Amino acid sequence: MIELIDVVKKYKIGIHEVIALNGVSLKIEEGEFVAIMGPSGSGKSTLLYLIGCLDKPTSGKVLIDGMDTSKLSDRELTELRRNKIGFIFQQYYLIPTLTALENVELPMVFKGLPKDRRQRRAEKLLELVGLGKKKDRKPNELSGGEQQRVAIARALANEPSILLCDEPTGNLDTKSGRIVMDIIKRLNVEQGVTVVLVTHDPSLSDYADRVIRIRDGRIVDAD
């Protein structure tokens, strides 16, 4: 379960202060598929990164499975991200020197899994996203949609309970975008992974159980 309590996030740029999130409270249950929607600059990504423990709130609390993340050390936060959270970004962020398989292996390398187990699981995950045949390709030998599917496989490497997606289809054409979204939806339905999807594309709201709308750092209406 994810819980945010009165979260404020301010960025300082010189003497200016940007309020990216201005008192956000929300709860996301296990197994839910939640879409966070809002115009560009409304604070969606900021919210997602706070949930993903990539950043800390200026004030307020972020609780993951009831644990107050502000009380965790950098090392503990790293372990939390590694074991519980999978990230999918708009720009995929694959490591260009590594093959698809090796990219998927990477989170397991950081976890310290032995090589044969890593490889077996990475192969299975690539099969799952339909890239079993292209496992030895480097990112630049894959299309955008394929790269995003590799990124999904990587996000699943350590069997996270939460999948955080920041505009996963933002760089993709409609068809590839649908394939990616279908995979994410399937993971949610079949494996019960909690999905938080950030997007400004209204057509994606159909995938979600619930839509949270955000504007100027505030939740405007949660249905």
Place this chain on the structure above:
Amino acid sequence: MLIELALRNLARTKVRSVLAIIGIIIGVMAISSIGIFGESLKAVILENFKDVADEVIITPDYTHGYTSIDARTVKKIENLPYAELVIPVKSESALVEHKDRKTYVTVYGMDVKKTKELFELEKGTYKGCLMGSKVAEFFKLRLGSKITVAGKEFRVSGIIKEGARFDINPNYAVILPLRNFDRLFNKDYSMVIVKVEDIDKIEAFKEAVNKVVNRKESKVSVFEMKIIIERIKEVFGKMTLFLMAIAGVSLLVAGISILNIMLMSTIERTKEIGLMRAIGAYRETILKLFLTEALILGLVGSFIGGALSFLGGYSIDMLILKTAKYVLTPSSVLYVILGISFGILTALLSAMYPAWKASKLEPIEALRYE
């Protein structure tokens, strides 16, 4: 996998990596080659003195007013323990003439049987009057040539091979048998050269001299050749280190270039670093990744440089010393190991700051970095 990742990162910027490696190679080569040369130079010089290491020279204690050593004292010295060979020497500066040339030379008188312990001959025999090579050259002497020493005529029976000693300079010496010397000059001994049984017994022998000869007052001083040799070693060791330090500047340059490429690398790979942190890499993991890359550069460069420095040492030795005899000695290997260590250390030290900087990146800022 970390090593694999590091290798691929290095391969990604091949030209840069190769240049960094070349920098290290040159640095290590410069240090180690000069180390080898310094060591060879020392060896070449010490070779001349290898026979005198176990020698002790006893001279009159001038500070106490003694200008010579009398026969009684020499007798005492001859009976001291640890003295294997005792060579009392008399000396006097005298006019030496041959045909129309003349010059002042130091003339030594010593027991004919013992001269062969101190000098090697180029030609002739030890029996009779021996000429230093420079003296022979000056007078254009041959075996059997007639020369006049302090007004008395002698025949040259041997010419001493060129060499070096601290007590008697053999190249400029004229050596006479003691009884001939005594006929020319009425003098006591000016020094006593003693070969001690064993280098380790030199201290004990010195003590014996002080106990027996210098008991009442200090009549003689004792110099160990060993000390001079040790001083030479020390001076040449320092000189080698100094030269190596100068050569080390090239390693410094290599280090700065590694620092530079690693900094570039952290900036170029900011997003990757952020991503790795996001999916579960510890700060230390990032630190290790960058240090591993530097270590690979350092290892490859240092070992190639180390191997090539034998070639470098050989070239310098051949060029300056005209001998390659001392290129492959244990101490040369030591200098090569030293160079290799410095190469690896330089690479690691220069990567320290970039690696630390990379590991300090906040994942979120790294990912948002444009």
